Amino acid sequence: MVEYKDTLLMPKTDFPMRGNLPANEPKMQEKWEEMDINALVNERTKDRPHFVLHDGPPYANGDIHIGHALNKVLKDMITRHRSMTGYHAPYVPGWDTHGLPIEQALTNKGVKRKELTIAEFRELCEKYAYEQIENQKTQFKRLGVRGDWNDPYITLKPEFESRQIEVFGKMAEKGYIYKGLKPVYWSPSSESALAEAEIEYKDIKSPSIYVSFEIKDAKGVVPQDAKFIIWTTTPWTIPANLGISLNAEITYVVVSVNDNKFIIAKDLLETVSQNLEWENAEVIQEVKGAELEYVVAKHPIYGRDSLVMVGDHVTTEAGTGCVHTAPGHGEDDFLVGKRYGLDVLSPINDQGCYTHEAPGFEGLFYDDANKVMTEKLKEVGALEKLSFITHSYPHDWRTKKPVIYRATPQWFCSVEAFRDELLQAVEETAFTPSWGETRLYNMLRDRGDWCISRQRAWGVPIPVFYAENGEEIITPETIAHVSKLFREHGSNIWFQREAKDLLPEGFTHPGSPNGKFTKENDIMDVWFDSGSSHQGVLVERGMKYPADLYLEGSDQHRGWFNSSLITSVAINGYAPYKGLLTHGFVLDGEGRKMSKSLGNVIIPEKVMNQYGADILRLWVASVDYTGDVRISMDMLKQISEVYRKIRNTLRFLHGNVSDFDPKTDRVAYEELREMDQYMYMRLQDVLKAVRKAYDRYEFASVYHTINNFVAVELSAFYLDVAKDVVYIEAKDNKNRRAMQTVMYDTLLTLLKVLTPILPHTTDELWSYLNEEEVSVQLTDFPEVDERNNFTELRAKWDKVIAIRDEVLKALEEARNAKTIGKSLEAKVTIYADNEITELLNDPAIDFAQSCIVSQLQVVANKEGAPENALVLEKTAIVVEKAEGEKCERCWSYSETVGQNESHPTLCSRCADVVEKYYV
Numbered sequence: 001m002v003e004y005k006d007t008l009l010m011p012k013t014d015f016p017m018r019g020n021l022p023a024n025e026p027k028m029q030e031k032w033e034e035m036d037i038n039a040l041v042n043e044r045t046k047d048r049p050h051f052v053l054h055d056g057p058p059y060a061n062g063d064i065h066i067g068h069a070l071n072k073v074l075k076d077m078i079t080r081h082r083s084m085t086g087y088h089a090p091y092v093p094g095w096d097t098h099g100l101p102i103e104q105a106l107t108n109k110g111v112k113r114k115e116l117t118i119a120e121f122r123e124l125c126e127k128y129a130y131e132q133i134e135n136q137k138t139q140f141k142r143l144g145v146r147g148d149w150n151d152p153y154i155t156l157k158p159e160f161e162s163r164q165i166e167v168f169g170k171m172a173e174k175g176y177i178y179k180g181l182k183p184v185y186w187s188p189s190s191e192s193a194l195a196e197a198e199i200e201y202k203d204i205k206s207p208s209i210y211v212s213f214e215i216k217d218a219k220g221v222v223p224q225d226a227k228f229i230i231w232t233t234t235p236w237t238i239p240a241n242l243g244i245s246l247n248a249e250i251t252y253v254v255v256s257v258n259d260n261k262f263i264i265a266k267d268l269l270e271t272v273s274q275n276l277e278w279e280n281a282e283v284i285q286e287v288k289g290a291e292l293e294y295v296v297a298k299h300p301i302y303g304r305d306s307l308v309m310v311g312d313h314v315t316t317e318a319g320t321g322c323v324h325t326a327p328g329h330g331e332d333d334f335l336v337g338k339r340y341g342l343d344v345l346s347p348i349n350d351q352g353c354y355t356h357e358a359p360g361f362e363g364l365f366y367d368d369a370n371k372v373m374t375e376k377l378k379e380v381g382a383l384e385k386l387s388f389i390t391h392s393y394p395h396d397w398r399t400k401k402p403v404i405y406r407a408t409p410q411w412f413c414s415v416e417a418f419r420d421e422l423l424q425a426v427e428e429t430a431f432t433p434s435w436g437e438t439r440l441y442n443m444l445r446d447r448g449d450w451c452i453s454r455q456r457a458w459g460v461p462i463p464v465f466y467a468e469n470g471e472e473i474i475t476p477e478t479i480a481h482v483s484k485l486f487r488e489h490g491s492n493i494w495f496q497r498e499a500k501d502l503l504p505e506g507f508t509h510p511g512s513p514n515g516k517f518t519k520e521n522d523i524m525d526v527w528f529d530s531g532s533s534h535q536g537v538l539v540e541r542g543m544k545y546p547a548d549l550y551l552e553g554s555d556q557h558r559g560w561f562n563s564s565l566i567t568s569v570a571i572n573g574y575a576p577y578k579g580l581l582t583h584g585f586v587l588d589g590e591g592r593k594m595s596k597s598l599g600n601v602i603i604p605e606k607v608m609n610q611y612g613a614d615i616l617r618l619w620v621a622s623v624d625y626t627g628d629v630r631i632s633m634d635m636l637k638q639i640s641e642v643y644r645k646i647r648n649t650l651r652f653l654h655g656n657v658s659d660f661d662p663k664t665d666r667v668a669y670e671e672l673r674e675m676d677q678y679m680y681m682r683l684q685d686v687l688k689a690v691r692k693a694y695d696r697y698e699f700a701s702v703y704h705t706i707n708n709f710v711a712v713e714l715s716a717f718y719l720d721v722a723k724d725v726v727y728i729e730a731k732d733n734k735n736r737r738a739m740q741t742v743m744y745d746t747l748l749t750l751l752k753v754l755t756p757i758l759p760h761t762t763d764e765l766w767s768y769l770n771e772e773e774v775s776v777q778l779t780d781f782p783e784v785d786e787r788n789n790f791t792e793l794r795a796k797w798d799k800v801i802a803i804r805d806e807v808l809k810a811l812e813e814a815r816n817a818k819t820i821g822k823s824l825e826a827k828v829t830i831y832a833d834n835e836i837t838e839l840l841n842d843p844a845i846d847f848a849q850s851c852i853v854s855q856l857q858v859v860a861n862k863e864g865a866p867e868n869a870l871v872l873e874k875t876a877i878v879v880e881k882a883e884g885e886k887c888e889r890c891w892s893y894s895e896t897v898g899q900n901e902s903h904p905t906l907c908s909r910c911a912d913v914v915e916k917y918y919v
Contacts (some may be wrong), residue, residue: 004889004906007918008727009736011655015768019647021612025760029141032763037777038146041083042090044778051087053079054538054547054577055147056560057094057155057530060132061101064139066586066594066631067553069604073620074583074699075551076145080756081694084781091147092537093140097129097156098459099526100190100398118457119495125458126156126492139605144613144759146777153537155529160536161460162487167532168463168524169479170571176414177452179464179472181344183327183334184451186406188352188366189399192455193410198527200397203390206233207370210276210320210384211377212262213244213297213306221291226254226261228297228308229272229384231319233391235373236366239358240326242342243307244297245333246289247314250321254285263292265321272320276385289314289321300382302359311336328407331448346407350455366404411453411462411522418570419444425569430579432697433626440557440565440580450566452525459523461494465503466518467511477504494519531563534576550577554584581697583625589632602631614758615640621699621757642707643761646754649710650765652719653747656726660740661770667738669787674844676742678797679718681790682709683746688784690753699757706754714746717801724849728890730913745782752781800845803836806872807851813870814879824892827855827883831865831876854882854893889914 032038053075058068075091082089102125107113113121137149153160171177185194212227228244246252251266257278264272266286273281295308313332314323327337328346337344347357354361354369360376361369377383394403415422422444431437453462463482465473481504485493494502499519508515538545546568552560561580568576587593588600595601607616610633619639623629669680686709693701722739729736748771755762755776766776773779787793807830811823820826828851830840837860840847848856859865865876882893887907896908903911 002914002918007889007914009731010727011652012658013651013655013768015651015654015765017648017651019612019761021614021760022609025613028760028763037775038148041777045083045088048086048088050544051082051089052538052544052547053091053549053551055092055094056550056552056556057096057533058136059101060095060097060129060136061105064136064604066602066604069143069616070583070586070620070625071553072140072143072145073617074625077621077699077756078697080146080759084752084755084779092153092541093147093149094153094533094537095133095155096526096530097154098529100456102128103456103458104398119492121457122492122495129156142608142613144617153533158487158490159540161491162483163536163540164460164529164532165463165479165483165486167535167567167571169476171413172474173476174570176417176570177411178414179409179411181407181409183329183331183405183407184410185394185403186408187396187399187403189401190396191350193408193451193453194396194403198397199394199403201392202395204393204402205388205390207235207374208233208387208389209235209374211300211382212384213300215295216298216305217296219295221295222254222263222285222287223261226263228263228322229320230322230324232324233389236369237326237329238301238373239347239361240328240345241299241306241324242327242345243309243325243337245309245311245314245323245325245336246292246321247312248290248310250289250316252287252289252292252321253283256282256284263322265316267316268321300380301376307340307342309336309340329405334407344407348406352404410451413450413452413566415447415449415566421569421573422565425565425575429575429577432579432581436557436580436582440561443558443562452528453522454525456523459526460491460529462520462522462524464520465499467509468514468516469511471511473509527559527563530560531567534564534568546574546576546578549579549581551581554582584628587628587630589630589635591630607636611636611640614760615643617757618643621703624700646710647761649714650747650750653743654765654768656722657740657744657747659731660744662744665737665740667734667741672738672741673735675850676738678793680742680745681793682713683749684785687749687753687782691781691784721850721852724890728910730917749782751776752779799839800850803840803874804850806875807877809872810870810877810879819879820881823852824854825882826853827880828853829878830858831862831869832858832860832874833862834860836874
């Protein structure tokens with residue numbers, strides 16, 4: 001006796017329904033490691049055009065955070081996609097390893113730096129950096145990021161440092177490097193100069209003071225007994241005052257108040273009067289700022305000259321229009337002071353305490369001096385008003401403590417010298433998103449010269465020597481020699497040898513008649529390290545230069561994008577990248593910044609342990625990364641549901657092609673049924689849209705396109721309809737093989753286009769296929785297949801699908817009314833116009849099968865539909881109980897059930913299949 005259920009060709013697959021990704025992904029990664037998948041991919045693509053995404057190096061300190069995960073997965077999706085679409089796309093990950101955080105980490109671990117030589121301390125820093133790299137490397141690899149993990153680039157490696165010295169040398173040779181005394185951001189807490197990229201802003205409460213300066217020499221322009229009033233929120237800079245700046249075009253007034261005469265900007269008279277509580281202030285004279293130039297005022301504490309100058313930086317937006325000018329503590333102050341020949345006075349030491357140049361305040365910490373200073377000003381009768389304001393103030397991004405502007409001798413890169421070339425390079429770069437161009441352009445247009453020296457131990461030394469007479473020595477010969485030494489021994493040799501032993505053999509210099517030399521002790525800003533990676537990585541390794549793409553967070557417009565552009569344009573005249581792509585920051589589910597205190601930090605490791613890396617990667621693909629993105633465990637749960645749907649669809653496809661051999665069973669496109677041709681066409685639509693979205697780095701579009709195709713057109717339509725064919729018909733039935741042909745192509749296409757996003761899952765399923773390649777990563781995306789009949793087919797079947805939607809609506813109503821249960825219990829009568837009737841009666845369209853109903857009839861008379869019909873936009877539909885009996889094998893209702901004596905419970909179709917193949 002035949003068991004009819006045994007005659008059904010049900011799906012067969014060993015690909016598990018549950019991914020169990022946290023346990024299975026590490027096994028998959030071990031397999032990749034054993035086969036060296038990265039080398040196999042690069043070998044396969046080596047003769048193709050190169051595509052280089054150059055990795056911006058994360059800092060080697062601590063575990064990776066969710067922003068790292070977003071960044072690295074985006075990069076991985078791009079390089080994986082490119083290697084599957086006609087390019088050779090090697091990915092070399094890297095690490096930034098010098099700088100204060102590592103010094104600080106060692107100090108926190110109890111290392112006593114002052115008890116060690118610089119060279120010994122640097123060796124400990126290097127050891128710590130490598131430990132951090134190994135930790136982060138393990139976490140990046142766990143994300144499924146494919147790259148040259150066996151030979152990443154590391155900024156402390158000798159070959160990298162050697163190239164960095166060459167970059168410095170070329171810039172110096174062109175005159176772009178100079179030493180100067182200028183105000184720079186100085187961090188007393190780090191005891192070092194900082195770059196703009198190392199500054200963050202936080203609100204603080206500061207004293208706000210109005211101070212009067214008596215006039216020493218009025219030059220006959222204003223009354224000799226008048227006083228200038230300045231306003232400042234940094235009382236501690238008053239000892240460094242050497243002048244007062246006005247604007248030449250602004251009108252100033254001399255006002256008489258309470259037996260005093262004060263000079264302020266006319267436009268600010270009302271505001272100042274309110275703030276200083278002046279009553280009945282009388283204007284006794286008006287004068288242009290230009291007329292007051294070279295008037296001499298007196299320092300309120302020290303009585304020395306304070307020169308009145310004019311400069312465009314003075315405005316009437318706030319204050320008094322008379323600007324306290326301390327050339328040693330402000331950029332505008334420095335520039336205007338330089339123009340007037342003032343000294344650069346900065347009576348603050350490295351720790352932020354006053355020196356002997358501030359008599360009366362020596363040894364006092366600058367911030368503690370604010371109170372003392374205001375009391376002194378009050379004592380000498382110069383304090384006109386004291387209040388407090390809360391305002392945004394620069395802080396050291398590492399120590400989180402306030403920084404000051406302080407003039408110190410530093411090494412600079414002259415941005416001004418080649419600014420036009422920099423701006424031109426920005427205009428020639430492709431930006432995603434496009435607003436990045438304006439941001440980077442404005443930053444470079446407005447930025448001052450780059451302070452590249454740091455007063456630290458852990459970094460690449462500035463390769464400068466000094467002759468006995470103090471002359472700086474930076475020559476092509478010395479640079480080449482130091483570069484060679486660093487390549488052979490690493491940069492620690494700078495601190496292990498004396499200056500004469502670091503110079504070329506027999507080196508002489510007219511400034512050192514006794515043959516004695518000293519060396520620079522400062523190191524380079526870490527942004528110079530990573531900013532020269534285009535040489536240390538791309539050129540060093542013979543990769544494509546400039547790179548096709550740099551991809552980092554939007555904060556890197558002022559960081560790595562900026563420093564890389566400056567160094568590349570300086571030595572080559574063009575940008576190191578053809579395109580810049582930026583992503584936003586990762587916020588919690590409510591849009592708040594993540595912080596330990598809020599308890600809203602999402603840790604990548606925790607996500608991967610709970611859900612798996614592919615879920616995290618799918619989340620990355622789902623978000624619009626060009627702005628700030630949100631993540632929460634609830635959102636990841638939703639993403640895991642989408643993943644489950646995709647996985648089960650792939651599993652269903654695989655199960656239904658288990659007996660299909662593409663070499664022998666494939667049905668040619670021309671011989672496919674129309675429904676199958678339509679689905680093949682839709683697959684090509686999806687492939688075309690996905691390829692275009694990948695090319696544009698629009699991963700959310702890839703995600704939504706595939707998700708929609710899987711959920712709506714495959715699961716809810718084609719694969720549902722297919723059961724009536726692939727389960728029921730005989731194994732080699734042509735309609736069955738036709739559907740399997742489309743299913744197989746769909747499976748392979750989805751596996752390939754999903755590989756950049758879900759590499760663990762697609763490679764797992766690939767291992768169950770009989771394809772030649774050992775990994776889906778060693779394949780290419782299919783090319784889009786354009787057929788001549790697609791336009792006509794689309795128009796026709798779009799109408800069919802629209803009418804099917806109306807039938808499904810009617811079936812749902814009938815189900816709710818308990819007229820039917822499953823759709824196969826239904827007989828559907830459609831009342832429609834002649835065009836639709838003709839369409840649905842087309843023998844090429846098995847509309848009953850498309851709707852999964854047992855019987856379907858079309859009547860060319862929509863207006864004549866009975867009262868019980870559901871009237872819809874295109875049709876009126878009546879749903880009734882199907883006629884006949886339920887077939888035990890296919891579950892459809894048919895009046896042919898019972899006609900075959902040998903198989904009385906089967907319909908004629910099933911009886912034929914069973915008799916022919918199973919009896």
